[in-house]
Amino acid sequence: MTAAELSVMTLWAATTLYAIAMIAGAIHVSALAEVAPEERGSVRTRARGIARATTLVGLVMHAVGLVARGIEAGHTPWSNMYEYTITGSFVAVLVYMIFTRKRDGSWLGPLVTGLATIALGLGLAVLYGQSTGLRPALQSYWLVIHVSIAIISTGVFAVGFLIVVLQLLQKRRELDPERYTGRVWRMVAVAPDQKTLSSYAYRLHAVGFVLWTFTVMSGALWAEDAWGRFWGWDPKEVWSFVIWVIYAAYLHARATTGLNKAAPWIAIAGFVALIMNFTVVNYVFQGLHTYAGNS
């Protein structure tokens, strides 16, 4: 078996495991939704065990798939959209694992594994491309630094995004708990209250923002070496800047009483821009970064 085959195989395995984890996790949450909040801590369903085990094994498979891809390509696997997707989803699951080390993250599990399933599945089915050599402009240690931090912050922002969406739902439910009593809303009720979610989201976005700041800066350093200018308003640079500014606005909104209400929406806008940056911007806009596409 070649490294390429091994990579694709283990990544499909990870996709499947995440899908199982998502379903099992959702079953567990819906079981939690039916018991009183005080007793949730002691509920240990079978589904919970399955979700935890499949997530962990999925993550290991995912890691093997990434390493095999790197061996196949002969470099760190971060040079096109496919590689960006499989690595970014890995980071999201890893962030989740770290998040749940100290606290119970049952409520977050199905969301993260669901996101990872979609990202990996899309990556393998739509974006997959044979790895090629790196163009001279990409042969730089800045690639490793710049792109790895970009991917890590994307993974962190992705988890932050999920929490922010949940926060909005939770807030809505809390304002009128009598009205929102359907099954899904009861599952939402399993998550921490709106304020706690908001502070989790803030902490993740704070980490993401520092990493993104570093991404933009290291990108500028790389551009200085590769293209002879540290900033040139190339479409990719424009969007990195836009993302940075939006998340700065989110942090400002979070830090100001009276503007708190707007914060989750700004965070969502930031994530939309992040997704735009590596989909539409890659495919549609011409620029020096075009190798990031899937040629």
Place this chain on the structure above:
Amino acid sequence: MARVRIDNYAYPDAPRLGVKGWLRWMWRQVTSMRVALVLLLVLAIAAIPGSVLPQDPQDPAAVRAFISENPFWGPFLDALGMFDVYGSAWFTAIYVLLFLSLIGCIVPRIGVYWRRLREPVPPMPRLLTRFSPAVAEVQSDVADASPRAVIESAGASLGSWRGYRTRVESEEGRASLVAEHEHVREAGNLLFHVALIWILVAVGASTLLTFRGQAIIVVGDSFANAVVSYDSFESGAWFDEGSLEPFTLTLDEFSADFSLAGLAEDFAATVTVTEPGQEPVAQVARVNEPIIVNGAKVYLQGNGYAPVLTVRDAAGAVVFSGAVPFLPQDSAYTSTGVVKVPDVTVGEQLGLEAVLYPSAVTDGETVLSIHPDDSNPLIVFTAYQGDLGLDEGIPQNVYVLDQTLLSPLRGDDGQQAVMSVAIGETVDLPEGAGSVTFEGLSRFAAFDLRKDPSLPYVLVGAVLALLGLSASLFAPRRRLYLLAENSGAPGAATVVTAGVSAPEHDADATEARDRLLAAATTPED
């Protein structure tokens, strides 16, 4: 942040503001957090069109094409500055306003910070109930259980290096400690915002002081660093042309490696740099590795083939001989070039328009290059006779033949003759105009030279911003309280209460409280 009423005229009793009042009102608006937030979002949105539409500074040709293809929208968007978004008045207005807001926000905060730093830590609140208190006891049989000793050992455990400022008070039977950890975060935040201003100023200086020029050098040739030697040159308003260092750069060798599939793998230009009064130094420039000559950076920005051609005129005299850079047009290095021969001994001036196929294959009809390597170089060209238009004194593009005063050379069939010449061959021009010999194939490298004196300042600003930001976001903002009380009755235990106040997202706050409590209640050994 207090919200300022905008509609103060709605209240009949409200005093009219007057000019000074209005200015103050405007300044308060500009420096409010709400406006800062709106400006940030507006800045984000305003930056987007520049990624969608072609931009003049990057790609003027695309802008011209866009305008001529869109007779209505083109000029309309042009009038709005949409083809130079980042230099437009409205984009500038947004970020200038944002930075005014930033300055107006940050300067008073620095003052407040400075004063706060020198004020004593606020005293212990009367009750700790609001500060998630935790209680423990120190029995009287340990070495020193007096409230004062308990507080002091806890205070010592905090250590000054952790960034706590403390206030210790003690009286008979009661001692307290307030430990405040707020200024690291605030200092980081101020540093970050100040660094942003610093970066903006440095980048502004950069556009004024920098120069950038491009020079195309054929292998074996030299380039002397002076404005006239550049193929293209641009510089900021404050750039002094006299400051160009008079060094020369000789391209000794150029190597290009391509994969079998024709993908570029490595480019390397070996150059010799000679600075006045110094020994020549050999250096290698690669795509990501500019060489640095006296503070100026020399980037390997492009490369291509330079066929060595000899042209003879109708009398058989050699009227042109040399390597001509051809500009690559595709990934297989199909390249176009122009030869201008003004000085013929007989007849009219000659001009050639040529296409080079480095790895030519042909099916009899069409020619194409299948690989960027020079496995089978072939030049296909047409020739012209007449006036090259070089005498007008207008600088001409060396890669374009101005055909207005030229007429094509025609073959026997009366059509414009299309000739091809392989390496080492000579072909005769029709109409007895002379001959062209393809002597050999050399390469050229295109270098960008740039000097940006503000670069180190930008870098320092970036590093400070990142440090400040990390402190601003990750340093805790918390206040710890510790109260030790002893009723004074014989054998009474000292009751120690610890409390903490911190924002919600500070998940480690209670841990810090417990650590302090533990430090107070476990005797030192």
